[in-house]
Amino acid sequence: MSWLLGCDFSSSPTRTKPIVLALGGSKDGRVTLSKIEQITSLTAFEAWLCQPAQWLGVFDLPFGLPRELVVHLGWPVRWHELMAHYASLSRAEIRDTFAAFCDARPVGQKFAHRAADKPAGSSPSMKWVNPPVAYMLHAGAPRLLAAGVHLPGLYDGDRTRVALEGYPGLLAREVLGSRSYKSDNKAKQTPDRLIARKDLIHALEMGQTRLQLRLKLTHAQRDALTDDAKGDSLDAVLCLMQAAWAQTRHEQGAPDYGLPDNIDPLEGWIISA
Numbered sequence: 001m002s003w004l005l006g007c008d009f010s011s012s013p014t015r016t017k018p019i020v021l022a023l024g025g026s027k028d029g030r031v032t033l034s035k036i037e038q039i040t041s042l043t044a045f046e047a048w049l050c051q052p053a054q055w056l057g058v059f060d061l062p063f064g065l066p067r068e069l070v071v072h073l074g075w076p077v078r079w080h081e082l083m084a085h086y087a088s089l090s091r092a093e094i095r096d097t098f099a100a101f102c103d104a105r106p107v108g109q110k111f112a113h114r115a116a117d118k119p120a121g122s123s124p125s126m127k128w129v130n131p132p133v134a135y136m137l138h139a140g141a142p143r144l145l146a147a148g149v150h151l152p153g154l155y156d157g158d159r160t161r162v163a164l165e166g167y168p169g170l171l172a173r174e175v176l177g178s179r180s181y182k183s184d185n186k187a188k189q190t191p192d193r194l195i196a197r198k199d200l201i202h203a204l205e206m207g208q209t210r211l212q213l214r215l216k217l218t219h220a221q222r223d224a225l226t227d228d229a230k231g232d233s234l235d236a237v238l239c240l241m242q243a244a245w246a247q248t249r250h251e252q253g254a255p256d257y258g259l260p261d262n263i264d265p266l267e268g269w270i271i272s273a
Contacts (some may be wrong), residue, residue: 002054003063004031004247006166006239008232009061011132011139015040017184021048022236023055026244029207032216033240036224036233040087042139042151049147049161056257058166058243060235061140062125062133063154064268066112069101069126079154080145087142091135095128115264120273122167152256162255164246164271168238171272174210175203182231189229197226197234204241211272212246242271 008020018038025032039045064079065086075084089097102110111124122229128134150157172181181196183189201222207214215237217225225234249258263269 003034003056004240004243005055005057005058006168006236006241006243007059007061008168008235008239009059009136009140011061011135013040013042013045016231017230019045020236022233022234022240024240024244026213026247029212029248030214030216031241031244033221033237034255036236038210042143046143046147049143049149054160056091056162056164056243058164058239058246058271059140059144060166060168060239062114062122062138062268063144063151063163063165064114064264064266065125065136065137066114067264067266069098070266071114072101073097074182077266079268082266083142083145084191087136089138091128091138094134094138098126098134101126103230109204114267116267116270116273120167120170120270121173122169122270126146150169151268153259153265154268162257164243164259166239166242167270168235168242170202170270171209171211171238171241175200175208182229184230186229193229197228197231200234201225204237209241211241213241213244213248215241246271 003023004025009018010017013019021037022033023035036247039048059157070077070082076085111126113124117124123131123133125137126134135237144163148157149163150159167262176196179196181200182191204215228234246257259269
């Protein structure tokens, strides 16, 4: 069976903060959520990626680093070689290297950015705190490469398992603007955020985004997404919607699942940005 999947990724998954997969399918503009799976270790994530299956997935983690940063550091400028080098570093080495880069730059220009960051509204992939996306890249992208999956625009792998970079915030902001819908902090899991999750889910079900896709949920699924105050399951579903959009673009004949023609083969791109 062929799946669409959305992945809300964690660089240090646990039982309380797992990697969350939303699996489903899409037909005639309707995206059906079949099930939610939780993965509580990076070893289990590796095993999941390597199992025989057919899927098109959107993963909420950066797939590349800014070219400006890579060139400045003298790191490899071929993507798979860069990922091998990056995987060989410890998180402490990554933090210290990136901090030194930032310390040498003027206020307001501390971080280097990828071309996709501005249109997607995403954090720079070299950021190591709030959120630690540099560690998500470190934990995720080399494992996708090691599993031999196909990464359009970056690496030619097994085309029955296709991985694209996504960003749930891109879709959420289209509906909610600056309203927050989630928090890992119990004290911040407020009624306003609950209402925002309900509004976001309703908009997805009604097809009220530029993806022009409608999410199909059971009552139990809707309640579960609403009740997840951390927003992990909902973020996985937002990535599932982006995967369905990529599948639609592929079926319409767009190359590389709707990625722009001129993406940087070192930096990658965020799907639908």
